[in-house]
Amino acid sequence: xxxxxxxxxxxxxxxxxxxxxxxxxxxxxxxxxxxxxxxxxxxxxxxxxxxxxxxxxxxxxxxxxxxxxxxxxxxxxxxxxxxxxxxxxxxxxxxxxxxxxxx
Amino acid sequence: xxxxxxxxxxxxxxxxxxxxxxxxxxxxxxxxxxxxxxxxxxxxxxxxxxxxxxxxxxxxxxxxxxxxxxxxxxxxxxxxxxxxxxxxxxxxxxxxxxxxxxx
Amino acid sequence: xxxxxxxxxxxxxxxxxxxxxxxxxxxxxxxxxxxxxxxxxxxxxxxxxxxxxxxxxxxxxxxxxxxxxxxxxxxxxxxxxxxxxxxxxxxxxxxxxxxxxxx
Amino acid sequence: xxxxxxxxxxxxxxxxxxxxxxxxxxxxxxxxxxxxxxxxxxxxxxxxxxxxxxxxxxxxxxxxxxxxxxxxxxxxxxxxxxxxxxxxxxxxxxxxxxxxxxx
Amino acid sequence: xxxxxxxxxxxxxxxxxxxxxxxxxxxxxxxxxxxxxxxxxxxxxxxxxxxxxxxxxxxxxxxxxxxxxxxxxxxxxxxxxxxxxxxxxxxxxxxxxxxxxxx
Numbered sequence: 346x347x348x349x350x351x352x353x354x355x356x357x358x359x360x361x362x363x364x365x366x367x368x369x370x371x372x373x374x375x376x377x378x379x380x381x382x383x384x385x386x387x388x389x390x391x392x393x394x395x396x397x398x399x400x401x402x403x404x405x406x407x408x409x410x411x412x413x414x415x416x417x418x419x420x421x422x423x424x425x426x427x428x429x430x431x432x433x434x435x436x437x438x439x440x441x442x443x444x445x446x447x448x
Numbered sequence: 449x450x451x452x453x454x455x456x457x458x459x460x461x462x463x464x465x466x467x468x469x470x471x472x473x474x475x476x477x478x479x480x481x482x483x484x485x486x487x488x489x490x491x492x493x494x495x496x497x498x499x500x501x502x503x504x505x506x507x508x509x510x511x512x513x514x515x516x517x518x519x520x521x522x523x524x525x526x527x528x529x530x531x532x533x534x535x536x537x538x539x540x541x542x543x544x545x546x547x548x549x550x551x
Numbered sequence: 552x553x554x555x556x557x558x559x560x561x562x563x564x565x566x567x568x569x570x571x572x573x574x575x576x577x578x579x580x581x582x583x584x585x586x587x588x589x590x591x592x593x594x595x596x597x598x599x600x601x602x603x604x605x606x607x608x609x610x611x612x613x614x615x616x617x618x619x620x621x622x623x624x625x626x627x628x629x630x631x632x633x634x635x636x637x638x639x640x641x642x643x644x645x646x647x648x649x650x651x652x653x654x
Numbered sequence: 655x656x657x658x659x660x661x662x663x664x665x666x667x668x669x670x671x672x673x674x675x676x677x678x679x680x681x682x683x684x685x686x687x688x689x690x691x692x693x694x695x696x697x698x699x700x701x702x703x704x705x706x707x708x709x710x711x712x713x714x715x716x717x718x719x720x721x722x723x724x725x726x727x728x729x730x731x732x733x734x735x736x737x738x739x740x741x742x743x744x745x746x747x748x749x750x751x752x753x754x755x756x757x
Numbered sequence: 758x759x760x761x762x763x764x765x766x767x768x769x770x771x772x773x774x775x776x777x778x779x780x781x782x783x784x785x786x787x788x789x790x791x792x793x794x795x796x797x798x799x800x801x802x803x804x805x806x807x808x809x810x811x812x813x814x815x816x817x818x819x820x821x822x823x824x825x826x827x828x829x830x831x832x833x834x835x836x837x838x839x840x841x842x843x844x845x846x847x848x849x850x851x852x853x854x855x856x857x858x859x860x
Contacts, residue, residue, distance in 0.1 A: 346702070346734055346735060347701065348701065352540050352541055353539045353541065355509065356537045356538075356539075357533035357534055359500055359533065360500060360509070360534070361499055361500060361532040363518070364533060371480060371538070373480075376698060377661075377662075377682075389479060390480040391449070392450065393449070397668055397669060397670060406664065410513050410515075410719050410720065411720045412719075412720065412723060412731075412732050412733055415733075419732075422515075422518055423499075423515050423516060423517075423522075423530055423532045424515055425511045425513050425516075429673065430668065430670065431666055431667070431668045432665070433665045434664070434665045435664050435680070437661050437662035437680060438661055438662065442662075456583075456643035456644065458640070458641050458642075459640045459642075460612050460639060461639050462636065463603060463612070463635060463636035464602055464603060464635040464636065466621070466622075467636060472612070472636075474641070474643060495612065496552070514616065514617045514618065516618065517618060524621060526618050526619060526635045527618055527621075528615050528616050528618040528619075558789075558849050559848045560847075561844055562844070562845045562846045563842035564845050565810075565842065565843040566809060566818070566842035567808055567809060567841040567842065569827070579789075596789040597759070598818065616822050616823070617720075617823045620824060627827060628827055629820040630820060631821050631822050631824040631825075655838055656804065657767070657804065686764075686765075715769050715772070717837045719822050720822070721826060721834075721835050721836055721837040723835075724826070724833060724834055725773050728835075738772060738776065739772035739773065739781075741767055742769060742770050744765065744783070745765045745768075746764050746765035747765065
């Protein structure tokens with residue numbers, strides 16, 4: 346899985362009929378940056394269906410490929426990326442490099 | 449999923465028999481470019497089967513891998529990329545960076 | 552899908568028993584190059600099973616991943632790339648950038 | 655498969671219901687470096703579900719894609735990477751470039 | 758599929774129970790290099806299960822992704838790469854760029 350930040354949305358009115366009602370979020374993909382003390386953007390984005398009700402600015406966990414279809418919302422749909430968790434904390438080498446409610 | 453612009457077509461008369469009647473579109477893959485105020489080409493292209501009747505110049509949403517076979521048109525066919533939505537708007541950080549009928 | 556040119560073959564006498572009788576072609580992967588007026592090599596190659604009887608020098612359409620197993624020849628076999636079409640024409644922005652029988 | 659070192663964990667309280675009870679490990683992906691006499695970091699990380707009880711600092715074997723769902727722990731879950739082995743030794747060209755209990 | 762040279766092995770005593778008895782080979786991935794008259798290393802390695810009894814130094818054909826599970830040895834196992842053929846000859850543009858028993 347990969348992590349990233351929800352930064353936007355895509356609206357597509359004309360689409361495959363099985364995609365009605367799904368929310369397409371734009372996720373700015375991030376990678377671990379222990380030296381920098383946190384996460385760093387990779388410069389790439391994916392579009393993922395939201396299976397957990399993630400909000401703008403939240404750091405999320407995404408699955409890609411056929412595994413993206415293994416949620417109730419995405420089952421049997423032409424979806425190759427899904428947001429399936431909202432990240433609370435990321436710890437590397439015993440240090441918290443990310444914490445959701447860090448002030 | 450990824451987004452891109454439909455820029456052309458490929459015709460292949462001799463092909464797997466299950467591919468008869470499918471339209472192969474050339475999609476110029478784009479990535480988000482919030483600083484640049486829109487989308488930017490990645491320099492790469494994919495060939496995708498059109499499941500929604502996308503027209504030349506339209507910005508589309510594509511699924512790849514086994515998920516590309518989860519539309520009526522592509523089911524059980526040797527297809528690894530599908531156009532399954534036509535993008536109306538893309539919003540990043542509260543700003544519309546793409547709008548179909550802009551301008 | 553991707554396009555490429557058939558440039559060679561691989562022979563493997565000792566192989567998984569389900570692979571008997573398949574032809575392994577070497578495909579030089581190409582990308583669209585509208586400015587250059589055609590296709591340009593990416594510098595990468597894949598080895599694909601031929602499902603359509605492609606000849607040396609032909610430009611072909613290849614599917615990858617699990618979709619490569621969705622032809623009669625490759626069904627249920629450990630194959631992750633297949634040639635499933637022979638390209639006649641490629642048109643980008645209204646210009647033919649590739650034509651099979653171009654003299 | 656790829657190898658890497660377990661360097662941290664990710665906690666996500668709000669997640670797809672089928673993901674309850676799984677441990678998400680952060681794996682620093684490594685590549686072989688025979689000249690350097692061992693493994694070298696690639697600079698990339700993946701998040702993988704732990705199917706074998708790997709500990710912090712251990713070098714592990716990971717499977718990706720749909721194959722990541724072929725363990726008891728990950729079956730039918732939206733998981734695209736799994737830790738499915740703990741590496742004891744890596745031998746290249748007759749030399750041990752990695753040994754778990756090397757002092 | 759891709760080709761590469763078998764250069765080593767990985768031993769993992771603690772692993773998913775369905776992986777017992779499989780041999781994990783380290784494959785140095787190679788790409789075609791017609792100008793250089795043969796194959797050239799890409800600098801990357803994969804770990805693949807051996808389905809054909811390949812020996813050290815042999816040039817092999819590997820399948821990746823879900824297709825890697827389509828051999829008797831790897832069926833229903835968390836395996837994403839398999840050695841499914843041993844290469845005898847590679848011919849590009851009418852020239853043999855690789856021959857197993859070349860002296």
